[in-house]
Amino acid sequence: MASVKIENLVEKYFQAETSIAEENELRNYFSSQNVVAHLEQYKPLFGYLSLAAAPQFKREFLPQSKKNTVMWVSIAASVVVLLGIGTYAYYNFDGATKGPDLGTYDDPEKAFRATRKALSLLSANVNVGIESVMYVQEYKITKEKIFIETQKQTGSGS
Incomplete structure (x- = not known):
């Protein structure tokens, strides 16, 4: 009779179409030892469902000594990285604080010749600039002359 009901x-x-209570009854029946032979094929299904219904988690905690070891290793790694960055910055940016070497002369004659050459180059470039200004001045004077003559011709003077 029990097997017909099952x-x-x-x-x-x-x-x-089963309710939760009926499913619990099936789970209990198939987890017991007295399962009818022709229903044995369903035993793994309901056995699995009973195991899945009650999941059991096993938490693993690191022992305290391993936690401390991990912490100290990470601190040491941070210190090594910071020292590496500091060393790199010290050796590579040390020259950036010094001014550029503009050249010095031990021999006064060489210094005089270099200075004379630099001043003559500067003078030549200044003279080119002055010539350009002279052309602008000449253009301005000519424009004023033309403006005055056109005023005289039109007879309008202010």
Whole structure:
């Protein structure tokens, strides 16, 4: 009689018409040792469902000494990285604080010749600029003459 009831519940289960209480009854029946031979094939299904229904988590905690070791290793790694960056910055940016070497002369004659050459180059470039200004001045004077003559011709003087 119990096997007929279980068979009906299995049929209902596969048609998705069982209640939670009926599913619990199926789970309990298939987890027991007295399962009828022709229903043995469903035992793994309901056995799995009973195991899945009650998941058990096993938390693993690192022992305190491993936590401390991990912490100290990470601190040491940070210190090594900071020292590496500091060393790199010290050796590569040390020259940037010094001014550029503009050249010095031990011999006064060489210094005099270099200064004379630099001043003559500067003078030549200044003279080119002055010539350009002279052309602008000449243009301005000519424009004023033309403006005065046109005023005289039109007879309008202010």
